[in-house]
Amino acid sequence: MLQQRCFHCHEPVPAGTDFHCEVLAETQVFCCAGCQAVAETIVAQGLSDYYKFRSKAASKANAIPAELQAQLTSYDSAEVLQDLTQQVGDAQRIELSINGMSCAACAWLIERKLQQNSAVQRVSVNSGTARCELVWDAKTAPLSQILSQISELGYQGSPFVADLEEQNFQQELNAYLKRLAVSGIMTMQVMMLAFGLYFGEFSGIEAQYEGYLRWVSLLLTLPVMAYAALPFSSSAWRALKARQLNMDVPITLALYYTFIASLYATVFDTGEVYFESVCMFVFLLQLGKFFEFRARKQARDATSNLLKVMPVSATLWDGEQGIATSARRLQSGDHILVKAGETIPADGLVESGISSADESMLTGEYKAVSKQAGDLVLAGSMNHDGILVVQVRSALTESRLGQIIALQQQTLHQKPAILEKTDRIARFFVQRLLVIATVTFCAWYFWIDADRAFWVTLSVLVATCPCALSLATPTAVTCALAQLNRKGILIKNQHVLDVLPKLSKIFFDKTGTLTQGRFSLTDLQIFTPLYDKAQLLNLMANLEQQSEHPIARAFSPFFQQALPLENVSLSVGAGLSGVYQQQKLRIGRPDFCGLDPQDPRLAGAQVCLSINGELAATVQLADQLRPEVSTLIPALLQRQLKLAILTGDASAAAPAVATQLGINELWQGCSPEQKVSAIQLSVQAGETVLMVGDGINDSPCFHAAHVSVALDSGTELSKNQADVVLLHNDLQQLQTLIDGARQAHRVVRQNLWWAAGYNLVIIPLAVCGFVSPYVAVIGMSCSSLLVVSNSLRLLKS
Structure with a gap:
C-alpha cells in the first residue's frame, strides 16, 4: 500500500497522525499541524485556486516559533525601518526576500493574501527572483504583521539583504553543478559500457557478459534518473496535475519512455538498451539549464554590484570629533568625515579638504576625479587619498546610487511581451508534439512495423523536444539587459526591447539634452x-x-x-x-x-x-551643444530615422541649433501640452516614437511616446517617468541602446527560426523512422546549446 502524501508539501504523512482539511470540495490529508494550518488559512481567505495552479509542492510549513516571532517584531522599530525602507508619500517601500517559493502560483498566493490587508498599497512578487516589492502604511500595520501573514502561508519573508541574495544564488549554483556532475560522470561510465555492447554486436559477445554490462549500465543510470533528472520529472508532474503542458512534459516522457524500455530489455533479456542515451540526454539538458542560469546571474550582477557598494556606516562630524552612525540615518544638512579609503556614504558638497574620488560605478569614468571645497561627491564612490568634511545634501535612499538601485529593482518585476509570446508558442508546440507522437506510434504499430513503433516514437519525442524554444528568448533578453546595464544604460521597462527594433522617429528636447544645459x-x-x-x-x-x-x-x-x-x-x-x-x-x-x-x-x-x-x-x-551630438545626429539620420526637436524655447537659438544639426522638423515655444500633441500626431500617423528629454516639462511627453529616455543629469521627475536612463550622461549611448535592442531582436529571431527550422526538418525524418534515438538526443541537445551560445554572444557585443 502506497504511503499517503501531504496535500500541501507532498512529504509522507507519518503513521498515526490525523491532520485533514477540506480543499476544493475534497477532504485532503496533511503531514503536520503547520501544513494543515497553512491550508486552512488559504481556504479561509478564498485563495483555494492556488492549489489548482501551483506547479510545485509547497515547502513544509511550521508553526511560527517564538524566536522567529521575536525577530519579526524587531523589524517594527522606527530606527530599523528607517534603515530598511524608503518613504513613498505617506507609506513605506521595502524589498523582501521570500524563502520557500517554488512557482508562479506561490507569487500569486502571496500577492492575493497581502492585498487583503488594508494597509498594503502595492505588492508585487517575482517568482523568478523570489523577491517582493511592498508598499504599505507602517502606521496602520507593522511590518511584523505583514511578515507573519506571509509565514501563515508557509513562506518566510525577510528584508532583502545583498549578501543573503548572493548566498542563495550560490546555493542554486551548487545544486546545478552537483546535478551536472552526477549526470556527466555517469554518462562517461555508461558510454564506456555502451561501446562494449556496440562492438559485441559486431564481433560477438557471450550472453552472460552482455547481461552483466546491461545490469551495470542500469545501476549507473539510476542516480541520473533519481537525482539529476528530478527537476524535469517534478516539473512535468506539477504541470500535469495543474492540467497544463510545459517544456518538461515531453522531456520527461522521452526519459521515462527510454529508461523503462531499457529496463524491460535488461530484466527480460530482450531488445536493445539505451541507458547511455538517457544519461547523455539528462547531461546535455542540465548543461543547457546551467548556461541559462549563468546568463540570468550575469544580468543580475549589475544590480548586485551596486548593492555591494551601498555604504553601511558613516562618521558624523561636529567639528572636533566623529561619531559612528548608520549611513541610512544621515539627513540633509548633516556633516560627515570621510577618511582616505572609505566609501562616501551620501551625496553632498565638500566643505573642507582636498582628495580624489573613484566614481566609476556611477558615472563610468575610471579616472579619479579631484575633489575640493564646493565640489559634489556621490554616495558609493571611493575617497582615495585625502580627508574630506562633507555636508550631506540628500539621504542615502534619495542619492543617485539609491535611486539607480531602486530603478533597477523595478525591472525584476516585469516580463516583456516577447517572452509571453514565446511561452504561448512553446505551449502550442508541446500540444502538437504529443499528438504527433501518438499518431506516429499508432501508425507504426498497426500498419508499418510494430517492432519499431516504440523506438520511432521515442525518436520523435526526443528529437522534437522544445528545449530550444524555451531557451531562445529568455537567455537573449537577459543577456541584452545585462550588457546594456554594464554600459551604463538603465532599462526600467523591458518593453523597450520589443519597441526599439521598430523605431522610426526620435523627438529631442533641446535645452539640457542636445545642449549642455550650462547657460x-x-x-x-x-x-x-x-x-x-x-x-x-x-x-x-x-x-x-x-x-x-x-x-x-x-x-x-x-x-x-x-x-x-x-x-x-x-x-x-x-x-x-x-x-x-x-x-x-x-x-x-x-x-x-x-x-x-x-x-x-x-x-x-x-x-x-x-x-x-x-x-x-x-x-x-x-548654451553650447553637447560634443557628442555632432556625430550622433548624422549617425541616426543614416539609419533612416526621422528626427525632430521639441522645445519650449521660443528664441532664435532653437532654429540655429536645428540648422546646425541638419534637423528639418522643429517645434519651438511649446508648452508641455503642445509637446504631447506633437508626439501624438506622429503616433497617429503610424510612427514608432522615442522621446529624449531631461526636464520636468518633458515628463508628460514620456507617456505619449512609445519609449522615453532621460539623462541622469536631468530632473528627478524625468528620470522617474522615463523608460530608460542614460547613467553616463552621454547621448552617444542612444546609439548603443538602439543597437542593443535591435541585436537582441535579431538574436531572438535567429533562435526562434533555428528552433522552428530544426523541428520542421527533424519531425518528418523522425516520423518516417530515419532518426535513431541516439542521433535524436544529440540533435536536440546540440539545438539547445546552439541557441544558448547564440544568446550569450550578446554579452560580448
Whole structure:
C-alpha cells in the first residue's frame, strides 16, 4: 500500500497522525499541524485556486516559533525601518526576500493574501527572483504583521539583504553543478559500457557478459534518473496535475519512455538498451539549464554590484570629533568625515579638504576625479587619498546610487511581451508534439512495423523536444539587459526591447539634452527705472531658485541676498511668478509674462521679466551643444530615422541649433501640452516614437511616446517617468541602446527560426523512422546549446 502524501508539501504523512482539511470540495490529508494550518488559512481567505495552479509542492510549513516571532517584531522599530525602507508619500517601500517559493502560483498566493490587508498599497512578487516589492502604511500595520501573514502561508519573508541574495544564488549554483556532475560522470561510465555492447554486436559477445554490462549500465543510470533528472520529472508532474503542458512534459516522457524500455530489455533479456542515451540526454539538458542560469546571474550582477557598494556606516562630524552612525540615518544638512579609503556614504558638497574620488560605478569614468571645497561627491564612490568634511545634501535612499538601485529593482518585476509570446508558442508546440507522437506510434504499430513503433516514437519525442524554444528568448533578453546595464544604460521597462527594433522617429528636447544645459548670461537689457542691473539680477536669481530648469542655474552666480518673495509659483514650461513689495513679478516666456511676442524689444531674448505686466528686462543666454551630438545626429539620420526637436524655447537659438544639426522638423515655444500633441500626431500617423528629454516639462511627453529616455543629469521627475536612463550622461549611448535592442531582436529571431527550422526538418525524418534515438538526443541537445551560445554572444557585443 502506497504511503499517503501531504496535500500541501507532498512529504509522507507519518503513521498515526490525523491532520485533514477540506480543499476544493475534497477532504485532503496533511503531514503536520503547520501544513494543515497553512491550508486552512488559504481556504479561509478564498485563495483555494492556488492549489489548482501551483506547479510545485509547497515547502513544509511550521508553526511560527517564538524566536522567529521575536525577530519579526524587531523589524517594527522606527530606527530599523528607517534603515530598511524608503518613504513613498505617506507609506513605506521595502524589498523582501521570500524563502520557500517554488512557482508562479506561490507569487500569486502571496500577492492575493497581502492585498487583503488594508494597509498594503502595492505588492508585487517575482517568482523568478523570489523577491517582493511592498508598499504599505507602517502606521496602520507593522511590518511584523505583514511578515507573519506571509509565514501563515508557509513562506518566510525577510528584508532583502545583498549578501543573503548572493548566498542563495550560490546555493542554486551548487545544486546545478552537483546535478551536472552526477549526470556527466555517469554518462562517461555508461558510454564506456555502451561501446562494449556496440562492438559485441559486431564481433560477438557471450550472453552472460552482455547481461552483466546491461545490469551495470542500469545501476549507473539510476542516480541520473533519481537525482539529476528530478527537476524535469517534478516539473512535468506539477504541470500535469495543474492540467497544463510545459517544456518538461515531453522531456520527461522521452526519459521515462527510454529508461523503462531499457529496463524491460535488461530484466527480460530482450531488445536493445539505451541507458547511455538517457544519461547523455539528462547531461546535455542540465548543461543547457546551467548556461541559462549563468546568463540570468550575469544580468543580475549589475544590480548586485551596486548593492555591494551601498555604504553601511558613516562618521558624523561636529567639528572636533566623529561619531559612528548608520549611513541610512544621515539627513540633509548633516556633516560627515570621510577618511582616505572609505566609501562616501551620501551625496553632498565638500566643505573642507582636498582628495580624489573613484566614481566609476556611477558615472563610468575610471579616472579619479579631484575633489575640493564646493565640489559634489556621490554616495558609493571611493575617497582615495585625502580627508574630506562633507555636508550631506540628500539621504542615502534619495542619492543617485539609491535611486539607480531602486530603478533597477523595478525591472525584476516585469516580463516583456516577447517572452509571453514565446511561452504561448512553446505551449502550442508541446500540444502538437504529443499528438504527433501518438499518431506516429499508432501508425507504426498497426500498419508499418510494430517492432519499431516504440523506438520511432521515442525518436520523435526526443528529437522534437522544445528545449530550444524555451531557451531562445529568455537567455537573449537577459543577456541584452545585462550588457546594456554594464554600459551604463538603465532599462526600467523591458518593453523597450520589443519597441526599439521598430523605431522610426526620435523627438529631442533641446535645452539640457542636445545642449549642455550650462547657460551663461551674455546680454541683459533693462527697461525699468525701478532697479539697477545688480538689483534686477538678484531679483531674477531669487525667483529662479524655485526652478530645476537648466536656465535657472544661469542666474545662480548673481544671487546676492534673499528677498522676501511671496506667492511664488512655477508654471511648468512657461516660467515663475511671485510678489515682491506688492509688485507682481513674472519671469519666463513672453506670453507667460503677459507681453507681446512681436515686440521688437524681445528679439533674441530667451528670458523676459515683467513687473505688473510691463516689460522690465530681457536676458540673452548662450548654451553650447553637447560634443557628442555632432556625430550622433548624422549617425541616426543614416539609419533612416526621422528626427525632430521639441522645445519650449521660443528664441532664435532653437532654429540655429536645428540648422546646425541638419534637423528639418522643429517645434519651438511649446508648452508641455503642445509637446504631447506633437508626439501624438506622429503616433497617429503610424510612427514608432522615442522621446529624449531631461526636464520636468518633458515628463508628460514620456507617456505619449512609445519609449522615453532621460539623462541622469536631468530632473528627478524625468528620470522617474522615463523608460530608460542614460547613467553616463552621454547621448552617444542612444546609439548603443538602439543597437542593443535591435541585436537582441535579431538574436531572438535567429533562435526562434533555428528552433522552428530544426523541428520542421527533424519531425518528418523522425516520423518516417530515419532518426535513431541516439542521433535524436544529440540533435536536440546540440539545438539547445546552439541557441544558448547564440544568446550569450550578446554579452560580448
